[in-house]
Amino acid sequence: KNEVEQSPQNLTAQEGEFITINCSYSVGISALHWLQQHPGGGIVSLFMLSSGKKKHGRLIATINIQEKHSSLHITASHPRDSAVYICAVKDSNYQLIWGAGTKLIIKP
Amino acid sequence: KAGVTQTPRYLIKTRGQQVTLSCSPISGHRSVSWYQQTPGQGLQFLFEYFSETQRNKGNFPGRFSGRQFSNSRSEMNVSTLELGDSALYLCASSLGGLSGNIQYFGAGTRLSVL
Numbered sequence: 001k002n003e004v005e006q007s008p009q010n011l012t013a014q015e016g017e018f019i020t021i022n023c024s025y026s027v028g029i030s031a032l033h034w035l036q037q038h039p040g041g042g043i044v045s046l047f048m049l050s051s052g053k054k055k056h057g058r059l060i061a062t063i064n065i066q067e068k069h070s071s072l073h074i075t076a077s078h079p080r081d082s083a084v085y086i087c088a089v090k091d092s093n094y095q096l097i098w099g100a101g102t103k104l105i106i107k108p
Numbered sequence: 109k110a111g112v113t114q115t116p117r118y119l120i121k122t123r124g125q126q127v128t129l130s131c132s133p134i135s136g137h138r139s140v141s142w143y144q145q146t147p148g149q150g151l152q153f154l155f156e157y158f159s160e161t162q163r164n165k166g167n168f169p170g171r172f173s174g175r176q177f178s179n180s181r182s183e184m185n186v187s188t189l190e191l192g193d194s195a196l197y198l199c200a201s202s203l204g205g206l207s208g209n210i211q212y213f214g215a216g217t218r219l220s221v222l
Binding site for chain 2: 033035043044045047048086088096097098
C-alpha cells in the first residue's frame with residue numbers, strides 16, 4: 001500500500017463544476033503540499049498545509065490531521081485548470097513522499 | 109525575485125557518459141531538492157541539500173550524486189549514464205525550515221540518453 005494515495009486518478013468534468021481531489025496518507029507528517037503540473041512539465045506549488053484550511057482564488061485546500069486526509073477543491077472550474085494535481089507529504093525525516101497524481105480535464 | 113533556475117534545459121548524452129546538472133535556488137532559500145520524473149514512475153525523490161549538507165536521500169544508485177555550494181547553488185551528477193536515466197530532472201528550493209516549507213520548482217532539465 002502506498003503511503004500517499006490520491007483519488008481519483010483521472011477526472012473529467014464540465015466547465016463550471018466544483019472539483020474535489022482527495023489525498024490520504026499513512027505516515028506522520030510535518031506538512032502536506034498540493035502541487036499543479038501542466039503539460040510540458042512545469043510544476044507550481046499551490047499550498048503547504050499543516051492544519052486547517054487555506055484558500056487562494058478559486059482553490060481551497062483542507063487537511064484533517066486526525067484522519068490523515070486532505071482535499072483540494074476547485075470552484076467554478078475552467079479549462080485552464082486542466083493539469084495533474086499532486087499531493088506530497090513531508091515526513092519526520094524531511095523526505096517528501098509523493099502521491100501518484102490526479103489528472104484533471106475540464107471541458108468547455 | 110528570480111525563480112529557481114535550472115541549466116541546461118535540454119541535454120542529450122550517450123550511454124556511459126556522465127552529466128552534471130545545475131540548479132540555482134531562489135535567493136535566500138537554503139534547501140535544494142532534486143527529483144527525477146519519468147512517465148512510468150512519476151516523481152521520484154533523489155536527495156535534498158541544506159546548508160551544503162545532504163540532509164536526505166532517496167533510493168537511487170550511487171551513480172547519482174549531488175552537492176551544494178556555499179551560495180546554496182546545487183549540482184547533480186550522474187555517472188555512467190544508462191538509457192533508463194532519460195527523464196525530466198527537477199530541482200526545487202525552499203527556505204528549509206523544520207516545519208515544512210513550500211517548495212518552488214524550476215522548469216527542469218530534460219535529459220535524453222541515447
